[in-house]
Amino acid sequence: MLTDKRILLIIGGGIAAFKSLDLIRRLRERGAWVTPVLTKAGAEFVTPLSVSALAGEKVYRDLFDLMDEAEMGHIQLSRSADLIVVAPGTADFMAKMATGSANDLASTLVLATDTPVLVAPAMNVRMWDHPATRRNVSTLRGDGIMFVGPNEGDMACGEYGPGRMSEPLEIVAAIETALAEGPLTGRRILVTSGPTHEPIDPVRYIANRSSGAQGTALARALTSMGADVVFVTGPADADRPVGAHVVEVETAAEMLEAVQVVLPVDAAIFAAAVADWRVATASDSKIKKQAGALPSLDFAENPDILATVSQMTEGRPPLVVGFAAETDDVIANATAKRLRKGCDWIVANDVRPETGIMGGSENTVTLISDEGAEHWPRMGKSEVAHHLAERIAKQLG
Structure with a gap:
């Protein structure tokens, strides 16, 4: 899969740099x-000679090397690769990337490129958990x-x-993906x-128990089959899928806006558990508890993202797939939902607490289409994702 692929490997400064030598070999x-x-800091942990010997290529280090600029300027160097990999990706280097800093060769290459970039972070646990790094x-x-x-x-x-x-082999797998x-x-x-x-006030909100695990698994499966995936996610616990373009949103209104920006697409899969209602007028200040007095909340209906896209008269995706999380009469309710929304397929599942599906690692689904209801056995969410991705690929031809 990687034969003749060109990888530009940026080695950052950290003890994990020694793993990059094995990564080159792999x-x-x-x-x-x-x-x-x-990088200058990377050279404190591994030598240019060892890196060059394993790569069989010259090691680039200096932004202002006149010979390098004459042979292959940093702009061309950044765009001649199929993929840029940063390993290890230190907290400092990721901060440079996030702010658009370009004060050395490595950061300039990342800023000047239109090539996809994959980062393998490496740092102390407290640095990784620090709010600045998370931002x-x-x-x-x-x-x-x-x-x-x-x-x-x-x-x-x-x-x-x-x-x-x-x-290294995990990074190789991510590169292949x-x-x-x-x-x-x-x-x-x-x-x-x-x-x-959906905010009630600055500290409270309406939500549900979705972890986002099934959506992430599906995005990964689609990416592994070569799709260009745009992943629009609410504030989920699950990791974001490597290889997808991730768009972070919070509310249903923001999700609809993000979806409309993404269109047109070849297929749209709506695995998000969008809140049906929101507070009509969220408070700008925290609602204070008052003895003997309960707050009164007026609710409004959120936009129906699945129905909006399914019923588009122009630019509708050739395949629209919805999800139905039900607790009663799963098949009947999901079938009715498919007809009501106007989507092509519905992936239905039973999310009663005793099933352990909502927020769990496994799922039991039924695929509902014009051909009827197709029951799938209980399996891991990754397996469900690959089965669905294969069906999508077959449908799109």
Whole structure:
């Protein structure tokens, strides 16, 4: 899958840089060409000689190297690759990426490129959990930057937790996913996921128990088959899918607006658990508790995103798929929903608490279409996602 693919590998400054040497070896074994860029801090952990020997290529280091600029300027270097990989991606380098800083060769390459970028973060657990890093990661995901990891485990500093760089073979798998060519190559697919949060006041909101795990699994499956996936998600717990363009939203109204911006697409899959109602007028201040007096909330109906797209007269996606989370008369209610909304397929599931599906790792679904109801056995959400992705690929031809 990686034969003759060109990977521009930026090696950041951290003890995890030693894993990048093995990563180069693994990529070369699979036929990829690796052009290494070693940051000043990265060179404190691995030598240019070891990197160059494994890559079989010159190591680029200096933004102002006149010979490099004459042979291959930094703009051309950043755009000649099929994928840019940052491993390890330090907190400092991700901060540069998030703010658009370009004060060295590596950060300039990332800012000057239109090539997809995959980051493998590596840092101390407290640095990873710091609000500044979380903000930067959110910004980068919103910009379409892909991530692999970090993993959880023991660290060189003696602490334990998330922040370990993914293992080389995990990064290779993420690279293969990012460069995947399959039955959905050239297809642009929209996936919505997660809950929406409808504010009551600045500290309270209406939501549901959706984790976003099924939507993330579906986006990953579609990406692995070559699709260009736009992933519009509410504030979900699940990780964001590597390789998808991620759009973060909070409310149903924001999700509808984001969906309309994405169109047209070849298929739209609405896996998000959108809140049906919102508070008509959310308070700008926290509603204070008063003894003997309950607050009065006036509700308004949220926009119906699935119906809006399904019933479009112009620009409607060739395939529109909805999800129906039901607790009673699952098949009957989901069948009626498909006809009422006007979508092509409905993926129905039983989310009664005793099933463990809402927020769990498994799912039991029924695919409802013009051909009737097709029951699938209980399986992991990743398996459900791959089954559905295969059906989508077959439908789109």
